[in-house]
Amino acid sequence: MDLQALASRQQAYFDAGHTRPAAFRRAQLQKLTDALRAHEPALVRALAEDLGKSPSESYLSEVGMIYAEAREMQRHLGKWARPQRVPTPLANFPGKGRIYPEPYGRCLILAPWNYPALLSLQPLVGALAAGNCAVLKPSEYAPHTARVLEDILTQAFAPEYVAVVQGGPEVSQALCQHPFDLIFYTGGGQVGRKVMAAAAQHLTPVILELGGKSPCIVDQTADLALAARRIVWGKFLNAGQTCVAPDYLLVHQDVCQPLLERMRETIAAFYGPEPLQNPDYPKIISPRHFERLTGLLAGCRVLAGGKTDPDACKIAPTLLGDVDMDSPIMQEEIFGPLLPVLPYAGLDEAFAQVRSGPKPLAAYCFTRDRHTQQRFLHTLSFGGGCINDTVMHLASPALPFGGVGESGMGAYHGQASFEAFTHRKGVLKKGLWPDIPLRYPPYTKRKQDMIRKVMK
Numbered sequence: 272m273d274l275q276a277l278a279s280r281q282q283a284y285f286d287a288g289h290t291r292p293a294a295f296r297r298a299q300l301q302k303l304t305d306a307l308r309a310h311e312p313a314l315v316r317a318l319a320e321d322l323g324k325s326p327s328e329s330y331l332s333e334v335g336m337i338y339a340e341a342r343e344m345q346r347h348l349g350k351w352a353r354p355q356r357v358p359t360p361l362a363n364f365p366g367k368g369r370i371y372p373e374p375y376g377r378c379l380i381l382a383p384w385n386y387p388a389l390l391s392l393q394p395l396v397g398a399l400a401a402g403n404c405a406v407l408k409p410s411e412y413a414p415h416t417a418r419v420l421e422d423i424l425t426q427a428f429a430p431e432y433v434a435v436v437q438g439g440p441e442v443s444q445a446l447c448q449h450p451f452d453l454i455f456y457t458g459g460g461q462v463g464r465k466v467m468a469a470a471a472q473h474l475t476p477v478i479l480e481l482g483g484k485s486p487c488i489v490d491q492t493a494d495l496a497l498a499a500r501r502i503v504w505g506k507f508l509n510a511g512q513t514c515v516a517p518d519y520l521l522v523h524q525d526v527c528q529p530l531l532e533r534m535r536e537t538i539a540a541f542y543g544p545e546p547l548q549n550p551d552y553p554k555i556i557s558p559r560h561f562e563r564l565t566g567l568l569a570g571c572r573v574l575a576g577g578k579t580d581p582d583a584c585k586i587a588p589t590l591l592g593d594v595d596m597d598s599p600i601m602q603e604e605i606f607g608p609l610l611p612v613l614p615y616a617g618l619d620e621a622f623a624q625v626r627s628g629p630k631p632l633a634a635y636c637f638t639r640d641r642h643t644q645q646r647f648l649h650t651l652s653f654g655g656g657c658i659n660d661t662v663m664h665l666a667s668p669a670l671p672f673g674g675v676g677e678s679g680m681g682a683y684h685g686q687a688s689f690e691a692f693t694h695r696k697g698v699l700k701k702g703l704w705p706d707i708p709l710r711y712p713p714y715t716k717r718k719q720d721m722i723r724k725v726m727k
Contacts, residue, residue, distance in 0.1 A: 277434055278449055281377050281404040284431040290374060290402045293349045299399050299428070300341045306427040307337060307392070310419055314388055317415035321387065322509065323554035323585075332508060333389040336666065340393050343668045343685050344400035351689045352402070357697075362725050365702035372693045374402035375476075376452035381443055381466065383458045384412035384556055385512040385606075390457045390480075391420055395433070397688025398455070404432055408446055411439045412556055444469070451475055453692065457514075459604075460677055478681030478691055480514070481674050482604050485633040486625045487517035487661065488647065490618065491525045493637035497659070499533035502610075503541060505635075505661030507588045510553040511608035515633035515655075515662055518605055519594075521621045524614040531590065531612065535575045538588045546587045547580045554584045555607060561586070564607040567600045574612065596624055618643065622650050630654075630676035635661045654678050 289295065307314070311334060318324045318333065355370045378398045382391035391409050398405045407424065409417035421435040436442060447454065447469035456466045457480040470477045489498055506517045522530055542549050555561040561584050568577065568589070576589035586608050594600060594611040601611065615621040625634070634653040638644060644658050654674040655664050664670050665684070673682030683691045709721055 272436055274436070274445060274449060277406070277430065277436075278377065280431040281406070281434070285374075285376050285404045290399075290404060290432070293352050296348055296352075296400055296402055297345050299432075300345050300396065302427040303392070303396070303399070303423075304338060304341050306423045307334070309426070310423045313422070314416065314419045317413075317419045318388065320415040321384070321413040322512070322556060323552070324509065325551035325553075328508070328551070328553070329388075333386055336389055337392045337396065339666075340396045340668065340684070340688070344396055344689065347686065348400045348689060351400075351686060351693075359699070360726075363699060363701070364707070365705070367700050369698055369700070371696040371698055372401075372689075373696050375692060375694055376403060378403045378405045378453045378455060378692060379446055379449075379451040380405060380407045381446070381454070381456040381458070382407065382409050384410035385509060385514070387413035387416040388420065392423075394455045394457075394683060394688070397683055398692045399433070401689050401692035403452075403692055406434050406436055406446065406451075408436050408438070408443055411437070448472070453478070455681075455683075455691070456480065463679070478683065479674070479679045480672075480681075480683075481632065481677065481679040482514040482606070483629055483631040483674070483678040484518040484601070484604055485515055485631045485635070485653070485656075487520050487635040488618075488621050488625075488637070489520065489522045489526065489530060490636075490638040490640065490643055491523040492639040492643070493526065493530075494639065494659075495526060495530050495533050498637040499530060499537045501660050502635075502637075503534055503537045503588070505663075506610050507538070507541070507552075507608050508662065510555060510586065511610075512553070512556065512606055513662065514606075515665065516606075517610065517633075517635055517661055518631070519601065519611045519613060521613050521615050521624060524616055527612065527614045531574055534590060538575060542588060546576070547578055547583065547585050552585065555586060556584075558584060560607070564605070564609060567605065567607075567609060570598065571600060571611070576608075596627060618646065622646070625651055630674075630678055632674045632678035633662075633664075652676070654682075 315326050315329045318329045352372055357368045359366050359368045380394050387410055391407055409420050424433050424435050450473040453476050454470050455478045460481045463479045463481050467477050542552050546552050565579055571591040572593040574590040574592045576587040578587040589609045591611045630652045632654040634651055634656040636647040636658050657664050668685030671682035671687035672684040673679055
């Protein structure tokens with residue numbers, strides 16, 4: 272594909288003003304929804320081929336959330352796109368201040384492989400709702416899904432409005448060299464740094480949705496049966512290949528063994544006695560990632576699971592002990608179905624362990640104690656999270672989703688998505704009369720005194 276020609280066509284389409292009217296944006300979101308619905312069976316099959324996801328998991332964690340995001344945008348974009356009047360200080364009398372939300376222009380969306388449909392189309396919904404043109408680069412590691420995404424978007428849109436560009440890392444690098452008006456990247460921090468460096472050549476703003484080691488803290492007051500269900504579900508969803516999955520478990524020493532027992536029971540109840548034989552249990556995306564994960568098992572004591580199947584690229588849900596903060600498995604984001612369990616004696620110790628590393632994308636705390644909940648919220652810095660649950664904060668369009676520090680910058684979902692792809696242009700409209708001479712030279716002592724009073 273001629274990227275320069277595509278860029279010129281999209282720029283011309285945007286400059287012609289086609290994407291500006293709210294009615295047009297709503298219509299395009301409906302087109303996307305209709306095309307997704309028409310290709311939904313093919314998309315579900317593709318997700319099964321790429322990641323081994325069951326139809327239920329595919330709808331719960333990908334397809335259904337795309338529909339919900341599109342509905343949210345259609346419902347509210349008229350209000351969000353309207354100019355907003357703001358207070359005007361006395362120094363600007365007579366005048367009126369307004370904020371005009373306007374689209375950036377041409378946006379590049381670089382999508383990952385772990386939720387290849389959701390993390391391609393959910394940002395795209397925000398870009399279209401805000402009135403932008405877009406280029407989507409799906410992940411080459413999920414090729415079946417990438418092809419269906421191209422079918423969906425080719426059916427719904429002309430390439431001068433929305434285009435899909437396929438290929439490997441070299442294509443992503445080439446795209447980042449072009450002067451887009453905004454780049455939205457989801458993936459790992461190492462590539463995120465490269466994207467940001469490339470964007471800096473054109474001073475292109477970036478939104479980086481990265482990852483990190485997301486902790487889950489369980490204190491001695493927690494409902495252990497509930498915690499076991501929600502931690503096991505959140506951790507082993509998509510075989511642990513979720514950027515906000517609990518990466519390690521910090522459990523008060525008094526409840527560590529009872530919680531482990533309940534988690535073993537929950538794993539068996541969710542996935543059966545032989546999870547590797549369960550057709551609904553997802554696989555690891557590639558042999559390279561499989562080998563990386565099995566390498567992380569070395570030196571850890573298996574508390575549950577631990578079985579692997581290299582032919583099927585599957586690793587059973589696994590709980591690990593004999594782990595400390597210096598263990599190899601604690602030096603990188605796991606991104607797989609391995610969950611280290613670390614006992615702690617006091618909450619200060621648990622918080623100190625979390626704060627010893629980079630700020631995580633997510634954090635979770637299971638406790639009945641309100642004081643502990645407040646300490647968790649105000650002591651730790653993280654992108655977002657839950658109290659007495661895991662992962663589900665992503666399902667609320669009213670909650671912005673994004674990282675902090677090394678876990679990312681910028682946020683999206685719901686109104687935050689609209690704002691992520693929108694420039695807020697501040698404009699002051701002044702009356703022609705009266706033209707108060709106070710601001711003009713020469714500046715006398717009397718003028719200075721009056722300026723101080725006006726600007727108080």
